[in-house]
Structure formats: structure tokens, C-alpha cells
Amino acid sequence: MITIHPMHHIIARPPNPQTHPKMSTPDAAAPVRAKLGRPDQATASSGSAFLMACRHYGPLLSRIIAAILGGYLLAVLASIATLALPIPRTEAVLLGMLLSFLVYAGAAIWVFAVATAWRAWCGLLLAALPMLLAALWCWPLTRQ
């Protein structure tokens, strides 16, 4: 059973102090600023605002890159890995192309289905590994 988290959990909203109990302290970025050794002022400096933005949008951005770029790379790998199958070369090429879009779609869904962006990347890499091996294995064959 795959549970897919609603997108609004993944896409973290900028915390609204009135509705987020955790963020109801006057300045949630205080620990971050303390770490950076900045004066704890009410007017957040642009640096810490940037850091806050990174913390909020970073995982989202990471997932978007994983889905679009990582997914495409995985699809490319899949389309090359099918060349290792013991079927005629033309057939293998076509099969790889046909399957690649499903791999791409599956990868994108996976990326948004798991709990964290890190796990999304790990999953992609794990899936890439056997395909990479197959692709590398058949690579010399292509150079005959």
C-alpha cells in the first residue's frame, strides 16, 4: 500500500505565526541566527531570511529537481539498460523508449510519495544502480 502525502505537507508553507503553534514564538529564526552569530533583532537580516527560505523551499526544490532531472536520467538509463536484453537490437531500442516514459512517471511519483527529499534521492539512486550495471554491461557490445 503506497501512501502518498498530500502536497501541502511536502510544500512547506512559510509558517504563519497565528496558525502554527510551533512558530508562535515571536522569532522562530532565533536559533538559526544564534548559530550564525548574528544579533538577535526583530527585523530579520536578509541572510537569515535567505536561510529560512532555503530551509522551507530547499526540500521542495530538491524534489522538483529529483522528479524532473533525476526522473529523466533514470528514464534514460532504463532506455539504455534494455539493450542488455537478449532480443534483437532494434527491438531493444524501441522497448527502452516505450518503457522509459513509464519509468519517468514512476520516478516522479516516487519522489513526491516518500516522506523526505533525501529518501526520494536514495530511491532514485537505488533504482539506478541495477540499470547502470546493465547499461555498463551492454556498453562494450555497442562498440563492436
Added chain:
Amino acid sequence: MSDLHIWTGLLAGWLLYAIFLTGSASYFRAEISSWARPGLPAVSQATDDLAQTAQRLVDAMAAEHAPTAERWGIFLPTGREHPARAFWTDGRMLHRAELDPGTGRKLALPDTQGGEFFYRFHYNLHYLPNLLARCIVGFCAMFMLVAIISGIITHKKIFADFFTFRWGKGQRAWLDAHNGLSVLGLPFHLMITYTGLVTLMLTYMPWGMMASFERPQDQARFLAEVSVWHQPEAADATRAPLAPVSRMVRTAQARWGSHGVDRILVNNPGRANARVVVARADSGRVSESPRVMVFDGSNGRLLETRDPLAPVAETRGVLLALHTGRYADPWLRGLYLLLGLAGAAMVATGLVLWTVKRRSRLPDPSRPHLGFRLVERLNIASIAGLPVAMAAFLWGTRLLPASLPARSDLEVDLFFAVWALMALHAILRPPRRAWVEQLSLGSALLALLPSVNALTSERGLHHSLPAGDWVFAGFDIGMLLLASLLASCALRTARHHSALPAARKARTASGSSRPAGSTTGRAAAPAHPGNGASKRSLDRSGHLDKPGHQNLIQASGRQP
């Protein structure tokens, strides 16, 4: 918050709507092209012998049109299209012509794109390099595929967030419409999206091919193997007349039936090493796999038969056929058209839902921020503006003077000029007025097309119906139906504000009654803020119990 995700979805949505609409129109590409040129004789069920026709066309090519060309392609007339289409290459130049199947002469016809434009637009867009345009279209298709598959897995959650799709909770009629259209068409949407990607997979995923075949000539051989193309050899210096093509076509007909042949390709015509490729027709079989017979052009000997192909190639052929629907009879293509329109309507209602959801979150709904206004106006320009531009294009195919140079380019320019005007109109007018005016304009333009046809040709409805000229009669009736659809959309949008206060009262009383006059259908697409949707979106963020928000929801309904 404007999520990156939703912005991407929004952008994909506008394009997807245009792709769906023009792609749906492409199912009647041949018929639109015929309608654009009423001077052409009505298509007769080819009583003519196909082999004789092929011979006539080949003779005309050799004698008149392309005696020095290295390669010819001839598309034989089918049950849908009267003229035979021919192209040939001379050096790097590609020439095209439409030939009269009866005489082999070039048809003198007004230069028009006809249905070809909608077909090209739905994957090539326009004014853009082909590769870039196809990548953009592919990206949108991929986005759609992800939305659909994830929707099937979860039934609700991601799909809801990709397309703002609510299952069984629609209080508002247009929300119901959105749901109905999405679920009803789901198998079709899944099929059409995936097969759409497959049609261009050589562009999107060439890497396996590149890894397998390093040298360009090997890649060319692979490409020839997966299409009807036959890789040309260098032209032989010795000249030799072409053996009778009619006999080759008969050989192929013996295998594929009397209507089983629709293309003939000739490499190095008039040379000793000429090759004639006779390809099997796509109609009459649910596959577009390239099944061909290759003949030696100098003596007519059969060299090779590729029929059937290997399993994966055949699978691809079926997927292609499912997308293009060339195998289908007019009724089935009508069903394709309806499902395609349902897809367009699904995207359109989804786009409108975006504004409705956000309107309630606006700090001051009477003065929305720039992003909101942009989306609102772009929605109008794309959802209502595109049908207007398409109708204007059809007017152009018939009314632009035939003597204009580059007439077919002007038709396309007209299409985009009208679309741009609609965008401008959407910016300048208040949103509700813009919706109503553009929908009415589109409706009027479509409704008048049969009159334009009747006034400028002898094939108006009063002639075509008694004569059984179904291409023209069907087109005119179809335009009237589409016009009434747009008119009902316009009417309901115009009436919406009067229905709204009553609806609000009813809702506060009972909680879930529907506003009068809003039943299912695309009609509701442009309707303004859905209280139901706003309420739910607030439910999700847990703000609803705040008294201030209730007022906001109600206030949101009033704004145009």
C-alpha cells in the same frame, strides 16, 4: 502562497488545453481541409482502380513534376481525401504538391493549411524551433501522465493536488463537471497522453538509439527500419525506366486487400538502382507499424517484405494507431473528438478552479494581486480565446483572397493575431465581461461558418444535406453544435451573478443546495468563485472556524 508546483501545473494546463483542443480537431484534419477548399470534388468511394491511379501519378511525376528528383513520395487518395499528395526531394529541397488522381496534374487550389494547421500546432506549436516546441509539449504531456498515474494509485490525494480534483464532494455544478469529465475520460486521457509521448519518443528518448548505433548511417538505417522510409542508396549513373508500378501495387493488394495500400515511395527514380516501397494503409487495422514491400524499380522484382514486424515494433504501431485514430471510421473519430473535448474541458475547469480556490484567500478580493490577475486573464485568453482564434482561422481559410501570396502563412498569422487580440481584450475588460464577450464572439463566429460556406460555395447545408455530402453537412452541423455549446457557456456565465445571491442564501440555510441554473457541463467553467470549493480549501487549512473567513467566502462571490 504560489507553489512552484501549482505554477508548473498552471503553465502545463494552459498548453494542455490548447494541445487537447487542437489535437481533437485533428481527428477531422482531412475533413477540415476538404471544407477549406470547396472547389475540390466530393470524395467518392474510390471506384477507381488504385493500381491504375498509382501508375498515373507515378507517370506524371516522371514526366512533369519531378523528373530529376532523387526521391518521391506519393500518398494515394483515400476514402477521406480526394487529392493525392506528393512530395519529392531535389538536392536539399523538399517540394510538395497536390495531384489530381484522375489526371496526375497539379491541382490549382487556394493555398491553405486547412486541418493541417491544428494538427501541426498540437505538437509543433508555432513560431518556435520544432525541437524546443516538442520538448515543451512533451514536458506538459509528462506532467499529465504523472498526474493521471498517481491519481490511479491514490485515487485522491496527489491527483487532487495536481489537478485540484475532488471526488464526490462537488457542491458546485462546475466542480461536478470537472470531476465527471476527469473520471469519465480517465482511460482515454491515460491512453492519449502515453501514446502521445510514444509518437515522439525518437525525439524525447533517442539515447538508446545513440548508444546502439554510433555512426550516423547506422542510425539512419535504424530510423528507416522503424518507419516506412527506405534508406536510399547513392544514385546509379545508368538510367533505366521505372518498371510498371501498377503491377507492384497489385502484388501488394493481393496481400493487403484492394484498399490496403496508401503510400508509394520511390528512391532514385529513373536510375538502374531505383527502389519502390509500397506501404500498407493505416486505415482498416489498429496499427501503424510500417509494413512495406520493397521492389526493384528497374525490373519490378519483389526484394523484401516487412510484414509483420517484430513484437515491440508492432506494439509501438498499435500505440501510434490508438493515438492518431486513423483506423477509425467517422463515428469512432467523433467519439475521439468528444473525449478530446472532454479532456480540454477537464483542463479548463481545473484552471478555473485555481482562481476560485485562491480568490477566497485573497486579503482583499476586490483588488487581487498581480499574479492572481495574470492567471485570471490568461485563463480567459486561453480557454475562451483559443476557440475564437480557431474559428477565425476557419473563416480565414475560406475568406482570404485566393490570390494572396503565402496565403497559408497568413491564415496562421490571422489565428495568432486574433488570439493575441483576445489576450488584450481579456486584460482590458473586467473578467466576467471578458468571459461572456469572448464566449459569445466564439459562438457567433462558429455559428456563422455554415453561412459563410453557403454564401461562398455551392455546398451549403441546403445543398450538402440532400446530396448526402456528409463531409460538408457534418462540418456545418458540427460547427452549429459547438456554437451552441459556447453560447450556453456564455449565457450561464452572464446569468451567474444573478443566480449567486440566491445560491448563497440557500447555502447558508441548508448548507449544500445548488444554485439555480447551473447544471453539469462546460458551461460552468467560467463561472466565478465557487463557494463550495473555497470552503473546502479553507477546511483543509483549518481556517474555517474563524468567523472572519465566512464573510470572506461570501464576499468573494460578488466580485466579477
